[in-house]
Amino acid sequence: MGVVSDIERQLGRLRAREAVDGMPELRTSTMTHIVWCPPEWRARARATLAGLLERHPARTIFLIPCPGTEARIDARAELKDFQLQGVSREVLSEVIELRLRGSTARHPGSVVLPLLVSDLPVFCRWRGEPRWGSEELAEVVGITDRLVVDSSEWRHIPAAYTRLGELFGRVAVSDIAFSRTLPWRRRLAELWPGIGTVDKLRVEGPRADAELVAGWLRSRLRRDITLTRRNAAAVTAMWVDGEPVASPGELLNASELLSAELDQFGRDPVYEAAVRAVALPAG
Amino acid sequence: MSEDANPLLDGLQLRRRPEPCAVVIFGASGDLTKRKLIPALYALAFRKLLPEEFAIVGVARSPHTSAQFAAAMKKAVKQFARDPFRQDVWDRLAAGMRYVGTEFDDEAGEDRVGRVLEELDAERGTGGNRLYYLAVPPQAFASAVTSIGERRDKEGWVRLIVEKPFGHDLATARELNDLLHRWFGEDEIFRIDHYLGKETVQNMLALRFANGIFEPIWNRQFIDHVQITVAESMGIEGRAGFYESAGAIRDIFQNHLLQLLALTAMEPPIDFTADSVRNEKVKVLKSMHTPGPKSVVRGQYGAGFVEGIEVPGYREEDGVSPGSLTETYIAAKLYVDNWRWADTPFYVRAGKRLARRETTIAIQFQRAPHPPFEAIAGDGLRPNVLLIHVQPDEGVSLAIGAKVPGAGMTIRTVHMDFLYGGAFRTGLPEAYERLILDALLGDATLFTREDEVEEQWKLVDAILGAWQRDRPSFPNYAAGTWGPAAADDLIHRDARSWRRH
Numbered sequence: 001m002g003v004v005s006d007i008e009r010q011l012g013r014l015r016a017r018e019a020v021d022g023m024p025e026l027r028t029s030t031m032t033h034i035v036w037c038p039p040e041w042r043a044r045a046r047a048t049l050a051g052l053l054e055r056h057p058a059r060t061i062f063l064i065p066c067p068g069t070e071a072r073i074d075a076r077a078e079l080k081d082f083q084l085q086g087v088s089r090e091v092l093s094e095v096i097e098l099r100l101r102g103s104t105a106r107h108p109g110s111v112v113l114p115l116l117v118s119d120l121p122v123f124c125r126w127r128g129e130p131r132w133g134s135e136e137l138a139e140v141v142g143i144t145d146r147l148v149v150d151s152s153e154w155r156h157i158p159a160a161y162t163r164l165g166e167l168f169g170r171v172a173v174s175d176i177a178f179s180r181t182l183p184w185r186r187r188l189a190e191l192w193p194g195i196g197t198v199d200k201l202r203v204e205g206p207r208a209d210a211e212l213v214a215g216w217l218r219s220r221l222r223r224d225i226t227l228t229r230r231n232a233a234a235v236t237a238m239w240v241d242g243e244p245v246a247s248p249g250e251l252l253n254a255s256e257l258l259s260a261e262l263d264q265f266g267r268d269p270v271y272e273a274a275v276r277a278v279a280l281p282a283g
Numbered sequence: 284m285s286e287d288a289n290p291l292l293d294g295l296q297l298r299r300r301p302e303p304c305a306v307v308i309f310g311a312s313g314d315l316t317k318r319k320l321i322p323a324l325y326a327l328a329f330r331k332l333l334p335e336e337f338a339i340v341g342v343a344r345s346p347h348t349s350a351q352f353a354a355a356m357k358k359a360v361k362q363f364a365r366d367p368f369r370q371d372v373w374d375r376l377a378a379g380m381r382y383v384g385t386e387f388d389d390e391a392g393e394d395r396v397g398r399v400l401e402e403l404d405a406e407r408g409t410g411g412n413r414l415y416y417l418a419v420p421p422q423a424f425a426s427a428v429t430s431i432g433e434r435r436d437k438e439g440w441v442r443l444i445v446e447k448p449f450g451h452d453l454a455t456a457r458e459l460n461d462l463l464h465r466w467f468g469e470d471e472i473f474r475i476d477h478y479l480g481k482e483t484v485q486n487m488l489a490l491r492f493a494n495g496i497f498e499p500i501w502n503r504q505f506i507d508h509v510q511i512t513v514a515e516s517m518g519i520e521g522r523a524g525f526y527e528s529a530g531a532i533r534d535i536f537q538n539h540l541l542q543l544l545a546l547t548a549m550e551p552p553i554d555f556t557a558d559s560v561r562n563e564k565v566k567v568l569k570s571m572h573t574p575g576p577k578s579v580v581r582g583q584y585g586a587g588f589v590e591g592i593e594v595p596g597y598r599e600e601d602g603v604s605p606g607s608l609t610e611t612y613i614a615a616k617l618y619v620d621n622w623r624w625a626d627t628p629f630y631v632r633a634g635k636r637l638a639r640r641e642t643t644i645a646i647q648f649q650r651a652p653h654p655p656f657e658a659i660a661g662d663g664l665r666p667n668v669l670l671i672h673v674q675p676d677e678g679v680s681l682a683i684g685a686k687v688p689g690a691g692m693t694i695r696t697v698h699m700d701f702l703y704g705g706a707f708r709t710g711l712p713e714a715y716e717r718l719i720l721d722a723l724l725g726d727a728t729l730f731t732r733e734d735e736v737e738e739q740w741k742l743v744d745a746i747l748g749a750w751q752r753d754r755p756s757f758p759n760y761a762a763g764t765w766g767p768a769a770a771d772d773l774i775h776r777d778a779r780s781w782r783r784h
Contacts, residue, residue: 189289195291269294270294
């Protein structure tokens with residue numbers, strides 16, 4: 001009880017402290033950004049946020065499911081301020097961290113809902129692999145306009161793509177693993193029309209990235225394409241029917257990738273088709 | 284599947300990239316090239332918005348080699364570019380950079396430019412496509428246009444970006460248009476007004492036509508008047524030669540101010556193509572009636588203080604005649620005679636050495652018809668104003684009345700602010716980046732069309748005609764103030780006042 005009002009009080013005090021110089025700061029949001037973030041992901045999520053807020057001022061709500069039996073929510077609010085170039089005023093973004101203990105981790109909806117910024121879109125970056133079919137996933141999906149995952153963080157692929165596909169009718173989904181392959185997909189598109197009869201794709205890179213590129217080719221070309229792969233931390237090379245594909249030489253960092261996802265609204269039919277083709281390769 | 288239906292292209296977020304081409308800058312040794320054009324091209328290269336097959340040819344009278352020109356431009360990029368210097372980006376850009384030192388009317392020199400371009404076509408694959416940027420003084424304009432026109436190749440496209448001033452009056456503007464049309468079609472001519480490349484000016488179109496709440500009240504029934512201010516705190520910065528013959532009316536009013544007014548007053552275009560937008564702007568310009576002498580005020584600054592520093596008066600500036608009658612300030616009350624704006628005044632002002640640098644468009648709405656409070660409650664209450672900050676602090680503010688917390692009912696004006704950089708922190712592109720890229724893509728939406736320029740000059744010529752009949756008493760405002768007292772009288776006569784700063 002009282003978590004939301006406690007957060008509002010904390011934010012009010014912080015805003016008053018920021019305004020002591022008499023110069024009103026701007027509180028700017030273009031969205032509510034929820035981050036589902038198990039404790040082991042927290043440090044990386046905070047680092048990504050540091051590079052993100054300047055481009056997408058938002059009220060960010062970290063949901064950290066913590067182990068424990070006592071049902072309790074620990075809340076902490078902070079303001080991130082950014083000096084604008086050539087302007088004396090600062091822009092404030094709000095960051096709220098909620099540690100969900102015990103059963104509260106299964107029901108985040110009731111605490112998040114009153115904290116959403118009215119009339120603005122809600123994005124959720126889900127760190128790690130969701131517990132498919134869980135209550136917490138269902139509640140977060142229910143209040144989110146766009147769910148952003150990175151399937152390279154998952155252990156159960158390609159099977160997990162089938163479960164992900166079940167969410168497509170309920171929420172727009174995007175996948176940073178798929179976005180990361182965009183420069184490579186542009187390169188592959190340049191190989192048209194020769195690539196139209198491809199049978200084999202070989203990828204040196206993470207499993208998720210490789211599966212999604214193969215799924216993408218299968219769905220776009222409506223062909224069965226065999227994928228072989230050698231593991232690497234990032235996609236470093238590709239071959240189409242044994243022929244090497246010229247490297248695009250573009251790499252985006254985590255903040256840039258998430259930032260690009262937060263610019264997108266609505267469903268991505270190309271991604272959805274690719275996921276379905278990973279889960280169920282065309283015959 | 285057919286070859287032209289590449290199924291892999293769906294969803295790839297492909298940016299439209301210009302075709303292979305060479306940009307030829309006439310006047311490449313000038314300040315504009317150093318401060319704006321090359322930094323803008325670097326910014327485009329930085330974002331991979333230029334084609335792989337790209338080249339830059341600088342043409343000017345100074346006798347430099349290509350290596351010297353490239354070295355000077357590298358220094359300029361380090362000094363003026365908005366992005367950090369990256370050697371790999373610079374190397375890509377500099378690899379196709381050449382310089383030709385020549386007078387613009389020297390046939391042999393112009394032939395050398397042609398040969399360099401042919402070499403670049405062969406070496407860099409620029410395909411005979413040329414974008415000429417004419418950053419030259421007015422007296423060099425005709426010879427530059429003629430030499431380009433005479434040498435234009437049948438292969439590849441040719442486009443010309445033409446810098447202001449575009450003419451000195453309606454007659455000379457028409458002569459320039461005739462000269463250009465001798466060699467080029469209107470769709471090949473890009474008359475630049477860098478104000479139109481500013482994000483906030485384009486945001487005006489988004490504000491008006493992407494938001495359902497504004498357009499229904501964007502008319503004479505709800506708007507009391509509009510104020511447009513283009514204020515500069517700096518002086519003429521060594522441009523006495525140009526400014527003495529131009530003055531504020533030709534330097535700012537004829538182009539930037541009238542374009543801002545046209546964007547504010549125009550009807551919704553049917554789409555965002557070049558001709559649709561420009562058709563609507565030109566209708567506004569045609570609808571403006573000539574202001575009478577009492578509706579225009581001119582001024583010239585005397586000595587004063589700007590930001591605490593003592594500055595000389597205009598007549599004491601280097602190169603300015605001690606008895607100069609050139610105006611450094613203009614204010615006017617203008618009317619757009621159409622159904623939407625009849626009887627709604629547009630007060631516009633522009634000047635140098637004003638109190639601060641500021642370009643704003645203020646839409647002042649009618650007062651609430653019958654506030655049901657005691658008279659004293661609203662003492663501090665002003666009418667609603669939608670304020671569009673073009674520069675600096677790009678954004679939009681709405682002044683509204685709000686109750687002061689506490690007992691009783693006291694109402695004060697407060698501002699709701701949208702600061703452009705606060706919501707979209709991607710770094711606003713420089714106007715020249717956007718405009719050069721548009722010209723490379725052949726999109727003339729943000730450039731001024733022949734008929735717009737001529738309508739603007741018609742209005743200016745009419746004002747100048749009236750000015751010839753009297754001799755102003757200059758200087759009439761001190762540097763660092765908001766202009767002459769007569770400008771205040773102009774608006775006070777209508778029981779209104781300039782915005783408080």
